[in-house]
Amino acid sequence: MTITVLDTYSAMRRILLAPAADRADLLRSMLEPVAGMYRYFPGEVDLVAMHRQSSGFPIDRDEERCLAALETLAEAGAWDRIRRALDEGLALQLEATPELDVQDITVLFLLGDPADEHFMGPCLGVTGNGGIPGHIVITLWPFPENVARLEATAVHELHHNLRYGPGEVVWNPMTVTVGEHVVSEGLADAFARQLYGDDLGRTRIGVPHQDDDAVFAKVLTGLGVTGMENFTAWVHGDPSAERFGVAPVGLPMGAGYAAGNRLVDAYLAATGQTAAQALRADSTKVIG
Known part of the structure; x- marks a missing residue:
């Protein structure tokens, strides 16, 4: 290739x-x-x-x-x-x-x-x-x-x-969940961090909320949501939702990235895998 x-x-x-x-x-x-x-x-x-x-x-x-x-x-x-x-x-x-x-x-x-x-x-x-x-x-x-x-x-x-x-991994627009999107962002960041370290590897929009438990808890409530029109609000946050005419859900910019990093870090720690080894990880198992 x-x-x-x-x-x-x-x-x-x-x-x-x-x-x-x-x-x-x-x-x-x-x-x-x-x-x-x-x-x-x-x-x-x-x-x-x-x-x-x-x-x-x-x-x-x-x-x-x-x-x-x-x-x-x-x-x-x-x-x-x-x-x-x-x-x-x-x-x-x-x-x-x-x-x-x-x-x-x-x-x-x-x-x-x-x-x-x-x-x-x-x-x-x-x-x-x-x-x-x-x-x-x-x-x-x-x-x-x-x-x-x-x-x-x-x-x-x-x-x-x-x-x-x-x-x-199949991304079926009819059935894909917010959880899959959130996990995919966490895995992609983990892969970048494996190569370049935490300071450079995390997507910038998620960094301010990385340790915010309230934001994390809020994202968790939306992981089962389907319909790609809803993903912007849950993954990118209210500022992007409002930009693209999507109903906001009360999340700051990059909330889904921050949550995805936390979910993936816990999964990798529990399984002993690297981010590269977890390329195909089932998002439902990452979420637990």
């Missing part, structure tokens, strides 16, 4: 420097390699519109700010670091599960929108999507904390890709 980290540095620079009238077509061309991640969406997806809705960098303003951020990432060696991290993460996973059938993965690394208050505020300038096998998308603003965590962010999304790969 092959992990391809697309050269989005060159593509984004070209877009940001192009005449405004040409940018949408250039953006669409850059996004086309990951169009397959929307294969389960009803109807045809407008890639440019999806980019805007997902806090991707703007193509009608903030050009200088985005170009400067792009150079910050280039100077940090972001693309090479992500590529090496994914190779290292895959090697670690295959050592633990050598029979794993891994398909080709295409990685799209993007700048986020510096004027998106939700992305820059509650999301802390980083989002990722690795749950659709074969594709990883990371959207990021180069705050120093995010640049330091590039590797951990990449392998977190890799873990999702491998957990839900062909023949592995």
